[in-house]
């Protein structure tokens with residue numbers, strides 16, 4: 347039977363040769379005008395709606411409401427505008443252009459909203475230690491929905507750090523204790539070491555996008571602007587060398603996925619998006635929002651209990667937001 351779902355959109359602009367070689371050299375590139383203003387406008391509305399209706403993980407662990415920070419992950423499972431951007435926008439074709447593998451899967455997305463004046467920083471980190479996967483073929487698109495400068499929490503990078511062998515603790519805005527529970531060292535604050543490292547950020551307008559890989563070190567300060575919110579999304583895609591590799595203190599997966607360690611990402615949680623979606627993988631999601639699985643929530647809570655991070659454990663739980 348023919349797949350009746352939309353094909354990935356054809357970008358009005360692909361990455362240029364120069365942008366691709368900058369990405370190769372630096373581990374990151376800022377591409378101007380990659381997304382159109384209609385998409386940005388639509389995403390702003392969808393994001394405000396998603397902030398109103400956070401997932402259990404957003405509500406209980408990622409949000410810092412009282413400090414003007416909102417965060418959530420796997421928003422596409424609940425909100426259609428995020429689903430459509432993930433599966434049917436220009437991002438799959440652009441990911442294919444960069445990664446070059448025959449198939450591309452959607453990994454997940456995340457939002458980072460720092461309201462005007464929010465003091466919440468994003469500590470310097472690499473992404474790969476945060477993820478329950480192995481492999482190298484992962485790209486993230488960082489998509490600001492407001493104009494950003496360094497003052498209003500523009501994301502900054504250490505150029506070339508994608509080639510470092512050292513790995514640092516996974517740290518998210520709010521310094522999550524569970525995710526930091528590894529033997530890895532904490533990354534230095536590279537913003538304070540500008541004379542020793544190539545620390546670079548960009549003033550960006552909505553429509554500009556930063557493309558970066560899974561190892562390059564990055565972070566951002568709080569939003570020191572009194573007037574401008576800093577709303578940003580990160581959409582992540584992977585190629586064929588990425589495997590499921592669950593470990594303690596990595597991002598919890600609260601949806602059933604049926605993957606065993608070593609499996610290539612795929613199925614309903616990490617659907618194929620290039621050369622096209624597979625109807626079976628996303629049929630349930632196309633029929634309506636998919637809340638997380640109670641069984642997965644239960645398993646994660648049990649893991650938190652066993653490792654001392656649960657509600658009665660001696661270590662601070664990630665499921666209790668101290669600020670609220």
Ligand SMILES: O=C(O)CCC(=O)C(=O)O
Pocket residue numbers: 458468473486488501564565566578580
């Ligand atoms: O927006 C931010 O401050 C953090 C973004 C980030 O760390 C990421 O997308 O990996």
